Amino acid sequence: MKYLVYIALALLCYLPATAQTDSTALPRVNYSIPTEYTIGGITVSGVKFLDSDLLVPLSGLKVGQKVSIPGDDIGKAIRKMWDQGLFTNVEIRIMKTVGTNVFLDILVAERPRLGKYNFVDGKNGKIKKGQEDELRDKIKIIPGRVLTENIKANTRAIIEQHYKDKGYLNVKVTLIEKPDPLLINNIILTIKIDKGAKVKIGSILFEGNEVLTDAKLRKKMKDTKEKVHLDIAGIINPQNIKEATKDTSSFMEVLENLAPSRTIDYFADKARLNIFSSSKFILEDYKADKEKLIEHYNSLGYRDAEIVGDSVFMYDGELQIRIKVNEGIQYRFRNITWKGNTIYNSDTLSKLLGIKKGDIYNRTLLDERLNMSPNGTDIASLYMDNGYLFFQVNPLEVSVVEDSIDIEIRVMEGPIAIINEVRISGNTKTKEYVIRRELRTIPGNVFSRSDLIRSQREIINLGYFDPEQLEVIPIPNPENGTVDIEYRVVEKPSDQLELSAGWGGRGRGVVGTLGVSFTNFSLQNMFKKGSWSPLPSGDGQRLSLRVQTNGRVFQSYNFSFTEPWLGGRKPNSFTVSYYNSRFATVGIDNKVLASLTTNGASIGIGTRLKWPDDYFTFQASLNFQSYNLDNWTSSNFIITDGRSNNLNMKFVLARTSVYNPTYPTQGSNISLSLQVTPPYSLFNSRDYSTLDNNQKYKWIEYHKWRFTAEWFTPVTKNMKQPLVLRLAAKFGFLGYYNNEIGYSPFERFELGGDGISNIQFFGRDIIALRGYDVLSPNTGSPFFNKFTVEMRFPISLNPSATIFATAFLEGGNFYNDIKSYNPFDIRRTAGVGVRIMLPMFGLLGFDYGIGFDKEAGEASGFGDFLNNYGKFSIVLGFEPD
Numbered sequence: 001m002k003y004l005v006y007i008a009l010a011l012l013c014y015l016p017a018t019a020q021t022d023s024t025a026l027p028r029v030n031y032s033i034p035t036e037y038t039i040g041g042i043t044v045s046g047v048k049f050l051d052s053d054l055l056v057p058l059s060g061l062k063v064g065q066k067v068s069i070p071g072d073d074i075g076k077a078i079r080k081m082w083d084q085g086l087f088t089n090v091e092i093r094i095m096k097t098v099g100t101n102v103f104l105d106i107l108v109a110e111r112p113r114l115g116k117y118n119f120v121d122g123k124n125g126k127i128k129k130g131q132e133d134e135l136r137d138k139i140k141i142i143p144g145r146v147l148t149e150n151i152k153a154n155t156r157a158i159i160e161q162h163y164k165d166k167g168y169l170n171v172k173v174t175l176i177e178k179p180d181p182l183l184i185n186n187i188i189l190t191i192k193i194d195k196g197a198k199v200k201i202g203s204i205l206f207e208g209n210e211v212l213t214d215a216k217l218r219k220k221m222k223d224t225k226e227k228v229h230l231d232i233a234g235i236i237n238p239q240n241i242k243e244a245t246k247d248t249s250s251f252m253e254v255l256e257n258l259a260p261s262r263t264i265d266y267f268a269d270k271a272r273l274n275i276f277s278s279s280k281f282i283l284e285d286y287k288a289d290k291e292k293l294i295e296h297y298n299s300l301g302y303r304d305a306e307i308v309g310d311s312v313f314m315y316d317g318e319l320q321i322r323i324k325v326n327e328g329i330q331y332r333f334r335n336i337t338w339k340g341n342t343i344y345n346s347d348t349l350s351k352l353l354g355i356k357k358g359d360i361y362n363r364t365l366l367d368e369r370l371n372m373s374p375n376g377t378d379i380a381s382l383y384m385d386n387g388y389l390f391f392q393v394n395p396l397e398v399s400v401v402e403d404s405i406d407i408e409i410r411v412m413e414g415p416i417a418i419i420n421e422v423r424i425s426g427n428t429k430t431k432e433y434v435i436r437r438e439l440r441t442i443p444g445n446v447f448s449r450s451d452l453i454r455s456q457r458e459i460i461n462l463g464y465f466d467p468e469q470l471e472v473i474p475i476p477n478p479e480n481g482t483v484d485i486e487y488r489v490v491e492k493p494s495d496q497l498e499l500s501a502g503w504g505g506r507g508r509g510v511v512g513t514l515g516v517s518f519t520n521f522s523l524q525n526m527f528k529k530g531s532w533s534p535l536p537s538g539d540g541q542r543l544s545l546r547v548q549t550n551g552r553v554f555q556s557y558n559f560s561f562t563e564p565w566l567g568g569r570k571p572n573s574f575t576v577s578y579y580n581s582r583f584a585t586v587g588i589d590n591k592v593l594a595s596l597t598t599n600g601a602s603i604g605i606g607t608r609l610k611w612p613d614d615y616f617t618f619q620a621s622l623n624f625q626s627y628n629l630d631n632w633t634s635s636n637f638i639i640t641d642g643r644s645n646n647l648n649m650k651f652v653l654a655r656t657s658v659y660n661p662t663y664p665t666q667g668s669n670i671s672l673s674l675q676v677t678p679p680y681s682l683f684n685s686r687d688y689s690t691l692d693n694n695q696k697y698k699w700i701e702y703h704k705w706r707f708t709a710e711w712f713t714p715v716t717k718n719m720k721q722p723l724v725l726r727l728a729a730k731f732g733f734l735g736y737y738n739n740e741i742g743y744s745p746f747e748r749f750e751l752g753g754d755g756i757s758n759i760q761f762f763g764r765d766i767i768a769l770r771g772y773d774v775l776s777p778n779t780g781s782p783f784f785n786k787f788t789v790e791m792r793f794p795i796s797l798n799p800s801a802t803i804f805a806t807a808f809l810e811g812g813n814f815y816n817d818i819k820s821y822n823p824f825d826i827r828r829t830a831g832v833g834v835r836i837m838l839p840m841f842g843l844l845g846f847d848y849g850i851g852f853d854k855e856a857g858e859a860s861g862f863g864d865f866l867n868n869y870g871k872f873s874i875v876l877g878f879e880p881d
Contacts, residue, residue, distance in 0.1 A: 771849025
């Protein structure tokens, strides 16, 4: 339609005006002679729903503008109106002329608006609601707006691509418009979708490959997989087909001769069956996979490898892919020389590069060793860790002789960069100094990439910010040799609420728990007006309150407060805590028959060490617990009445280098602790062999050692969703000073259970062992060890809900004395689990473990096996020890 208007307008430019036959005819204008006019007025007609005042500016014309008639001005105005996509017809008419003034009218016909739209399946009539919702989210067309050709074209393209990505390559989308009977100038749009049959890749065949087999090449095509077919009479090997044919026609003939009617939906080579792989064809994935093939050849030294041709065609309802490669020859490194290096000599750089004469030529490896080694051992890191931010390196092939390549690495070291400004943005809750004190990049210091990466890690480990959205942006200033660094953070919820009810076990019944943990608390703002929103926050302090009770039988109250930077200048932490618990035996008449009451308080300090490195920390605390027993005969404890006191010092040396504690992907946690009481028995002349237990243990004495180590390492290269291997080992030893006293009945270890239903009697350390109930005797054990191998599979690493699955092997045991200690005598278990980290509620987890060393009856079936040997366990709030 618009082209007809252009043609008509052009004709008008050269045809003389005819005489008017009535009073409403337009004025006569001689179009054969271009005449300059001044626009005296502009009107709009034909408009029913749009605003006339807004349409005139769209044309580009305005009153007072000089235009030439005939000329390009009117044509340009019409094109601008068409480009809006709002009209089915546009004309500009001359209404009258007064002298050199011309009065114009823009006559338009509006496009209809979209009243509503729906989807129909060309085969089944109606598509599923889930699919409809997914399509609506993608096309995002809004009822009430003008339905332009561009919108219709985009809608059709988006839907077609949606189905093509699912393997429906022959999908056809038809848009059907009909007037809306209820609304004037509105239409109802029906989107008809004919998916057709899903197209799967029948086979992927290669030609020209001699070094790598078809199976190895197919394996490198991560997102383009062939469908699996198994012939009834035996396995058909595509390699045989490839050898029997050299072109598409003969290939198809061979397929016909193989009697595809005997095929039952399997067709693959013997080496590999892609039973669990998707065989849909996505063009962009196919292109990327072809690049991966060449990259793999290049990594093996085949520098000249190329795909010289490929074809994708349909046969018998399936997609067939043939790829012809030219492998070329395998190259090796010969001479590697350095040019431009003055800070480090060539021998030092070559040693760090780690590529020797005769090694297989791999350009990707060379680039990685020069610029982007994931472990930071590349040449660029060497320079940038010492301030050479402007460092550049360029490897050039200077000679290719037969199968050998000489490389000259040209280095531009540049000047040392000094950090100028460090800016922080995005912290809406956390005060800036809390972030700044964790940074290793200090204004005035020499730039270091390691310091930049370490600063990023420290910010993430605060737990206040979304690690996925954290940005660290160096802004070099080459003109003055400085660099500005900007940290952009996004706050995330970090406080936690614990509200739960569960079975407490061992007589506690149903126990309710209410706990709150404020990880970014501000003590100094508690009495500041306006800071309670809902709590004073932003200073990085930690406040924790927790209450557990089930009425008269059990109550527990815990409080702790930590200031991580006491004084604000150095990372010296200060912690105070208090707890009280009471466990009672209640008779039928609701009268207390026996009770155990524990009171404890602790005060501790910690500091970050600089040696051996600044991942090390040291903590020391002074602790006191009192145990008051009244007719306590439960668990056959050796004391039934009286009070025992535990005054001890605890020292912890730890090294923590994990990255992102919510889902650690690399690094380690290693700690060694010693908890020690004064050796009271060595300071007096009492004969402890003659004392009763109340006197012997009135002041408890012992020395207690714990060692814990866990390592995290990614096992996949996808660092956005990495599979992570976790290895852990834990040991505990309880010692004594006096043989007449022996092992303290307090501060022992309890192995087994899930760590939640266990009761922490008498200062015991609870050591969970999945798949088993409590293994240790009622009195606890003085020795234990535990080993874990765990694979973690990320499901969602979104900070609002971090979810990952686990598969684990675990083993552990307790020992009643040092003579029976054997680290290889363990109770083994295996199982699976899931962890869900919700910022507001903390950690929630479920495990199912099967203990292989249980003393159970013979299982007669799989169900009996699960019941007798397996055990479900729940994790709440924190990962059990």
